[in-house]
Amino acid sequence: MKRYWKVGDLSRMTGLTVRTLRFYDQIGLFSPSGQTESGHRLYNESDLSRLQQILSLKELGMSLEEIKSAMAGEQFSxxxxxxxxxxxxxxxxxxxxxxxxxxxxxxxxxxxxxxxxxxxxxxxxxxxxxxxxxxxxxxxxxxxxxxxxxxxxxxxxxxxxxxxxxxx
Structure with a gap:
């Protein structure tokens, strides 16, 4: 059974603000896998893995643009x-x-x-x-x-x- 988290849940789990998660979605860096019928963002386990990769690259000092490029080009496993x-x-x-x-x-x-x-x-x-x-x-x-x-x-x-x- 797949688990899904809403943006507020993900915010509490990661320490990122809801605003940051929405911004990541807006710039195409990190988008949810689904939505509820009312339009709320839903994130699954593979989304959590992707977010971990993004935050790790950010911690390594990469800019969001560099991270986006690296993730799109799958430069890093x-x-x-x-x-x-x-x-x-x-x-x-x-x-x-x-x-x-x-x-x-x-x-x-x-x-x-x-x-x-x-x-x-x-x-x-x-x-x-x-x-x-x-x-x-x-x-x-x-x-x-x-x-x-x-x-x-x-x-x-x-x-x-x-x-x-x-x-x-």
Whole structure:
């Protein structure tokens, strides 16, 4: 027996907003497999698998356009996407482990009331910088994409207003 979820159910399960899921449908990235008689979106298990792939690629830093292209061209199999996500997670763990080791080292020095060398703080600051740098780049890329989408929307709206004004 197939299971279906409405957009609100999917939103609660994934943490994505209903608005985001509707936007994904609007741009052709992620559409439901069915609808109720009253027009509510219905998602099935294969839709959930596709959404997992989309979110994994997004987490890897791909833009929605790149994800759409990758999914349409089937550039990545579901297994490849999971493997890419595992590799990224390992990289993040390694960076966080390095930061933790630096923090523990400085903490031991402070507890022992030892003098902390400039090099110790430099290594700590470098580890902190590396762990935060990636997050900042990902957020900037996401905001740039959202601003591009907003700009396109506003340009379309502006053009539509001029067309209405030109009509007698």
């Amino acid at each position: 579901p297994l490849e996407i999971v493997n890419l996500q595992m590799a990224r997670t390992r990289e993040q763990i390694k960076m966080q482990q390095q930061l933790l080791e630096q923090l523990q080292y400085v903490s031991k020095l402070m507890q022992g009331k030892a003098l902390i060398a400039v090099e110790d703080f430099t290594r700590l600051l470098q580890a902190m910088k590396e762990s935060h740098e990636k997050l900042v780049i990902e957020r900037r890329t996401s905001w740039e994409y959202r601003l591009d989408v907003l700009g396109d929307f506003l340009a379309d709206e502006h053009e539509g207003m001029h067309l209405k004004e030109d009509k007698p």
